[in-house]
Amino acid sequence: MKNFALIGAAGYIAPRHLKAIKDTNNELIAALDRFDSVGIMDSYFPDADFFVEPERFDRHLEKLKYDKGIELDYVSICTPNYLHDSHIRMALRRGADAICEKPLVLNPWNLDALQKMEQESGKRVWNILQLRLHQSIIDLKKKVEAAPKDKVFDVDLTYLTSRGNWYYTSWKGDFSKSGGIATNIGVHFYDMLSWIFGDVKQNVVHVQTHDRSAGYLEFERARVRWFLSINYDVIPEEIKAIGQRTYRSITIEGEELEFSGGFTDLHTRVYEGVLDGNGFSLEDARQAIEIVHDIRNATPIGLKGEFHPFAKI
Ligand code: NAD
Missing domain, CATH: 3.40.50.720 (NAD(P)-binding Rossmann-like Domain)
Structure with missing residues (x-):
């Protein structure tokens, strides 16, 4: 023990x-x-x-x-x-x-x-x-590894959630303490994407405000348009109508990744790995930390190039 x-x-x-x-x-x-x-x-x-x-x-x-x-x-x-x-x-x-x-x-x-x-x-x-221990993500990684090596996937990542006014008063709304939305919320997704699709080739930021962030990331094996928001108003009406305050979608070549359940106990799985000496190390964390650092320090270019459709909202 x-x-x-x-x-x-x-x-x-x-x-x-x-x-x-x-x-x-x-x-x-x-x-x-x-x-x-x-x-x-x-x-x-x-x-x-x-x-x-x-x-x-x-x-x-x-x-x-x-x-x-x-x-x-x-x-x-x-x-x-x-x-x-x-x-x-x-x-x-x-x-x-x-x-x-x-x-x-x-x-x-x-x-x-x-x-x-x-x-x-x-x-x-x-x-x-x-997220690296989520079954859908593990399956996706296997699928990408099994595809021809020169195949580059088109991916859209959309994560719309709702945070109340408390968020902006807390450390989470303080850019210097949380790093902003892309760092605080996006880091999970950038880690998962780089784990599956390889090294970053391009990192472009289109929009970066207190409540949303959008950009384009090119990895060795994927072109990713991403959009993150914590503003309820951005959530599509049909999602609000069924009483939900979060909308998450990852499409790969237009196909939705089933990613709704399977989150319970993932912390316990991470601990099991650590206790076996197979946890996620400083080096494992590096690429996502580099991505969020670069996003945080980028000057947004506005709606040019490969921007996510939600970035227009
Ligand atoms: P939180 O604000 O609810 O909790 C942070 C706690 O730290 C508070 O109880 C606060 O009093 C305490 N604290 C602050 N300064 C301290 C200090 N100097 N010494 C001791 N305690 C101190 O935040 P949270 O949502 O629980 O997030 C905590 C961490 O977990 C963050 O790094 C966040 O990014 C991460 N997080 C991870 C996930 C995930 O899915 N893995 C989800 C949410 C949050």
Whole structure:
């Protein structure tokens, strides 16, 4: 049984990590969040210690080690994106591996620095890239690999979701903390696309605002028009009419990828891989981090070239 600590225990995604730690028969020994609304811990690890101050959290872990011989094996990181780098460093300094939410870091050079720290500490950094374990995505990768090597696929990616006004007040709406929509929401999709279709050849941004982002990505094996939005108004009327606030579509050569279910327990699957030494590494995270960094720093060219039809809205 491995010992875990978790940072960001009061947030939206933390329960999936608590569940993954529990499902893989491991122990949570301590958690940290500066917000103390963490009753959720009772459903998983009522005996874990909880802290709102990093100093006391750190002291506790140190005392467990030196007074009781209890080693920390992993730190799960569920904090805002801009804090991942710091919290990963905390984990490695404590002699634990880090299991960190996406996007692992905001900039490609952060990966280089963390790689050095991995070498110095002998500990590893693992990333949650759960879409790579989704059956539809695995099947698509196999299909692409089985196709003639010179085949380049035409792909349209549309992800329309709805976020209320809270989003813009929270860290998620703060470009410097979340990286904006393409970084915060899109990173899953860019990772999946580059995993399936290979290296990036071209990265063009058409639109980039507070509530939507659109562009064109060319990979070795795909030409992708992409559009992401968090504004309810962008959702097609027929989707709103059936009471849905999210619309997700990925077409490959005009054919819809069936991608609606199959999301439950993917965090647990990622944890299983990590525990077997087969998790997603810093290097696995690199291409998507490069893509989101380039999107974030691009000057949008407007509606020119291969833009997604929704970009006109
Ligand atoms: P959230 O705002 O709901 O939770 C973040 C938590 O971190 C909060 O409880 C906050 O109090 C805490 N926190 C902030 N600063 C802290 C600090 N310095 N020390 C300790 N705790 C601190 O956000 P969320 O939606 O749970 O997102 C957390 C992470 O998970 C983000 O990186 C996000 O991109 C990622 N995420 C991943 C998925 C996925 O599908 N894999 C889905 C949603 C979010």
